[in-house]
Amino acid sequence: MNRYLKVESDELPARFRITKSIPVDFDPLASIEDLWTIHDLEIGKYRELLETIDLKGKNIELPEAQPSLLDLKVGIAERILGNCHLCERRCGVNRRKGEKGFCRLLETSRYASEFLHMGEEPELVPSHTIFFTGCVFACVFCQNWDISTRPESGFVADPENLAGIIEMRRLEGSSNVNFVTPTPHAHCVLKIINRTNVNVPMVWNSNMYHSSEVAKVLEGVIDVYLADFKYGSDECARKYSKVKDYTYVVKRNHEVAYQDAEVIIRHLVMPGHLECCTRPIAEWVASHIPEVRFNLMFQYSPYFRASEYPEIDRRLTSNEKRRAIEIVEEAGLEDVLI
Numbered sequence: 001m002n003r004y005l006k007v008e009s010d011e012l013p014a015r016f017r018i019t020k021s022i023p024v025d026f027d028p029l030a031s032i033e034d035l036w037t038i039h040d041l042e043i044g045k046y047r048e049l050l051e052t053i054d055l056k057g058k059n060i061e062l063p064e065a066q067p068s069l070l071d072l073k074v075g076i077a078e079r080i081l082g083n084c085h086l087c088e089r090r091c092g093v094n095r096r097k098g099e100k101g102f103c104r105l106l107e108t109s110r111y112a113s114e115f116l117h118m119g120e121e122p123e124l125v126p127s128h129t130i131f132f133t134g135c136v137f138a139c140v141f142c143q144n145w146d147i148s149t150r151p152e153s154g155f156v157a158d159p160e161n162l163a164g165i166i167e168m169r170r171l172e173g174s175s176n177v178n179f180v181t182p183t184p185h186a187h188c189v190l191k192i193i194n195r196t197n198v199n200v201p202m203v204w205n206s207n208m209y210h211s212s213e214v215a216k217v218l219e220g221v222i223d224v225y226l227a228d229f230k231y232g233s234d235e236c237a238r239k240y241s242k243v244k245d246y247t248y249v250v251k252r253n254h255e256v257a258y259q260d261a262e263v264i265i266r267h268l269v270m271p272g273h274l275e276c277c278t279r280p281i282a283e284w285v286a287s288h289i290p291e292v293r294f295n296l297m298f299q300y301s302p303y304f305r306a307s308e309y310p311e312i313d314r315r316l317t318s319n320e321k322r323r324a325i326e327i328v329e330e331a332g333l334e335d336v337l338i
Helices: 002-008 015-019 032-056 069-083 159-171 183-195 212-218 234-241 246-260 274-288 318-331
Strands: 110-117 127-132 176-180 202-206 224-228 262-268 293-297
Touching (some): 015 032, 015 069, 032 069, 032 212, 069 183, 069 212, 110 159, 127 159, 159 183, 176 183, 212 246, 224 246, 234 246, 246 262, 262 274, 274 318
Parallel strands (some): 127 176, 176 202, 202 224, 224 262, 262 293
Antiparallel strands (some): 110 127
């Protein structure tokens, strides 16, 4: 978390400020294929500038470009809404024209609340947390089911207004901006970030089931991925969250995030799922993305519809908690939060 801490203390610029400083000439009406071609050519400038800045180790002045690489990313994300594949369900609906996919969200994003959260990981507190409504999962044990199942609830997420709130919260002492359940709102999140005028780390607090295209537009925008890794088994993911190809998608997105940003993995230990989920996750993380913070979470409670699944309709036992710790230690993970 070294770079994050330097951004938080204003010693280095957040990634979005670097991307926002890179001029890119593009036609907003061009095809999405042409926009991607330009993006893939220009992202190299971000990588070079990031490396130069980090080698110098100081927060340099970065004049905003018009239009910028971040503007291009916003344009691509907005275009995706017309054939929605922000998540890997890839529903293909036109959310701009009132069509709804699995998440039941349209073009306008909404959020349930925003506040300075004191209950996140120690490095992130106080975290300016913005809870978006809706979700691309259908977890039967969701503790935020009243938000995730009601995408039409809450407040309209106006980018200009929220950017102003972000600046206010920064003055109040926020360490970061924490976008919760951001995947179906990626277009809105990028707009909010693009309008933000203060240097603050951006946190993508996610189930990591976003599409490969979203993973590309997030490069150069997100400083920290607060990444759920729920299941080590596709069968468990289908049964409890109604998602397919879970392990492939989430592993891919964790690896992409690891290449550009800092990662905190949250693994919620589920009753009876130590061998099918906790063990394969811990072993994969240790062998593929070892330099992450691994948060082993014992907060599972049988919320929402968990009572319909007797095998998970209970809290963890003391023996399960001890065994989970042993599994993580055996995997060789070093930076573990319990």
